Amino acid sequence: MRNLFAFIYRFRAFLVFLLLEALCVFLIVRYNTYQGAAFFNSASRYVGQVLEFQSGVTDYFRLTGINQTLASENAALRQELMQYRLAALTDSTAALDTTYFAPTDSSVAYPYHLMAGRVINNSVRRMNNYLTISKGTADGVQPGMGVVAPEGVVGRVKTVSEHYATVTSLLHSQMLISAKLTKDETFGTIKWQGGDYRTALLDYIPLHVKPEEGDTVVTSGFNTVFPEGIMIGTISSVEQESDKSFYTIGVRLSVDFAQLSYVYVVENTYRQERDTLEQNAGIITDEQ
Structure with missing residues (x-):
């Protein structure tokens, strides 16, 4: 003073x-x-x-909080969009047989829910790549759930802690994804064989089919992990080898794995029921 x-x-x-x-x-x-x-x-x-x-x-x-809010809103909108897609498929099925299935049947409740999560670790240069996301058991995430991005399929949840989860990337040598061509519903299997992280192979497309460059490849829905119609990529090359009964098809992946920021974990509320039924019936598949 x-x-x-x-x-x-x-x-x-x-x-x-x-x-x-x-x-x-x-x-x-x-x-x-x-x-x-x-x-x-x-x-x-x-x-x-x-x-x-x-x-x-x-x-x-405040950008982190704002981005998380926007990601959550996008998850809700994307879930609603997939619900409308399922409703459209349901209506087309019902049109074929209205005696046994009605479009307004309560059994058509949409089984998939999306949870937005931020990617906090990621790899694309290894033979077996993984991601880490900021969602865990506290948010309802469990091993085996599918993971998608706004552009398409990302991978499958491998391990989970209370607040985090590791994800087996589509860029993994053991990751198989059941896929189909949108133009004729022919289904095959997507597999990444290393190298370019933007390109994978589509196997088991028979020779009587006529795939072309630019054709769209989406998930088939033949599993409990991914809903039907999730984008995977577009055909970038088609080769017919004389000693094989299937095409060798290159697919340009829609997701740029080097730029992932936010993803959506897919929860299928009917998964346990269907998995149990198929296991009891002796149906085993490695495709996701």
Whole structure:
């Protein structure tokens, strides 16, 4: 306190000058219309710039929360879109046989739910690649659930902790995905054989089918992991080898695995029932 008084006493003349200047400015602005309007317009502009800068800084530090909110909203919208797709398939089935299946039947309830999660670790250069996401058992994630991105299929949940989960990427030598061509419903198997992380192979497409470059490949729905019709990629090459009864088809993957940020975990509420039934019947498949 003593130092403060010493400072004020030392610079008393300068401080009195500043006080008088401030008083003069106040009187001029207060009692002169033109100067008052000019002052307040200038002050509003500078205050607006300061507030805009402050808002930008605040928004920057809120980006993580904003992105998570948007991802959750996108998950809900994507789930609704897939529900409409299932309803369309149901209606087409019902049109063929309205005696045994009605479009309004309660058994047609959509079994898939999506949960948005952020990718916190990822690899694309290995032979067996994995992801880590910020969702775990506390969010309802369980091993075996499918994982998709806005652009298409990503992989399958491998292990889970309370708040995190590892995902076996489509870019894994042991990952097989049941797929089909949209133009004629011919189904095969997608497998990645290493190398380019944007290209995989579509196996088991018979020679009587006529696949072409640009044809769309989607999930077949022949499992409990992925809903039918999720994008996988487009055909980039077709080769017919004389010693094989199937085509060798290259597929350009729709997902850029090097740019993954947010993904959606797919929960199938009917999965346990169907898996149990197929296991009891001795039906075993490695395709997902």
